[in-house]
Amino acid sequence: MEAGVRIRYYPVQRDARPRRYDESDRLLHWCRVFDEEGMAPVEGGASAGNLSFRTRDGFVVTATRTRLKAALSWHLLVEVVRANWLDYELHYLGADPPSSDSFLHERIYRARPDVRAVFHGHDPVVLAAADRIGVAVSVREIPFGTREDAQETALELGQSGTLVRRGHGFLSVGATLDEAGERALDLHRRAAAVSLREATPGR
Numbered sequence: 001m002e003a004g005v006r007i008r009y010y011p012v013q014r015d016a017r018p019r020r021y022d023e024s025d026r027l028l029h030w031c032r033v034f035d036e037e038g039m040a041p042v043e044g045g046a047s048a049g050n051l052s053f054r055t056r057d058g059f060v061v062t063a064t065r066t067r068l069k070a071a072l073s074w075h076l077l078v079e080v081v082r083a084n085w086l087d088y089e090l091h092y093l094g095a096d097p098p099s100s101d102s103f104l105h106e107r108i109y110r111a112r113p114d115v116r117a118v119f120h121g122h123d124p125v126v127l128a129a130a131d132r133i134g135v136a137v138s139v140r141e142i143p144f145g146t147r148e149d150a151q152e153t154a155l156e157l158g159q160s161g162t163l164v165r166r167g168h169g170f171l172s173v174g175a176t177l178d179e180a181g182e183r184a185l186d187l188h189r190r191a192a193a194v195s196l197r198e199a200t201p202g203r
Contacts (some may be wrong), residue, residue: 007064008145010089011097014081018094021060023053023177024074030119030181031062031072039121039188048122049169050099053177056110057081058117061105063096080106087145099144107154108173117180123167129191130164137142141167162187 007154030051034040040049045065052061058080066072078094083106090106099105105118138156142149144165153171157163161183163171165196170187174180 006099007097008088009100009103010087012082012089013094013097015093016092016095017061017079018075018079020056020074021053021055021083024060024077024139026177027051027053027060027062027077027117028072028074030177031184032183033118033181034121037185037188038125039123039184041122041124043122044106050101050105051098051117051119051159052099052102052105053117054115055079058083059105059109061098061102063094064095064099085147090193095181101150103145103150104153104163107150108157109170111154112157112173116176117174117177119172119184120165120169121184123184123188123191125195126164126187126191127167130170132194133187133190135162135164135170135187137164138166141165144168 015042034049035047040047047066050062050086051121052059060077060079065080078096078098080090080092080098080102090098090102101120108115108118138153142152153165157171161173165171172180172183174183
């Protein structure tokens with residue numbers, strides 16, 4: 001669910017088949033919502049963004065280069081079962097490597113035991129109105145997929161439910177997939193309302 005193959009970690013495939021969870025279908029639901037609402041627009045032939053949920057062994061996340069409208073199903077998801085920060089290496093179950101932002105998801109899950117879902121989208125509406133909708137915005141733009149980005153973004157998120165990554169979309173997290181999804185939708189709708197007010201003459 002992202003544009004371009006720009007993986008900066010080392011992928012290690014443990015098995016070509018991921019495991020299916022009860023939450024897998026709910027994740028797919030929110031992938032469709034992100035697509036329909038324009039919160040993960042297609043860039044370079046793939047949807048820009050990534051969604052995940054926590055598992056006992058790690059987390060399930062959308063694969064790199066995923067198209068949300070292309071009949072996405074659970075067997076196209078990926079489960080990260082081991083994250084080696086020292087070697088910047090991800091071990092996974094699935095046909096394709098996990099999202100290039102997977103280490104960011106891993107850092108958030110490590111820092112926030114309360115979080116069960118992490119959603120990221122490149123919503124242009126949110127980016128355009130970020131400083132006017134009362135949401136925290138990261139201090140600086142950092143190349144995505146890097147250790148620096150994963151560590152700093154997780155720290156800047158802190159205990160919040162949302163964060164705008166300067167120049168690189170937004171994050172929403174939650175104790176459930178629906179909570180993370182509703183927080184993302186709330187950001188999108190608030191930003192759209194601000195944009196509409198500013199575009200309306202006489203207001």
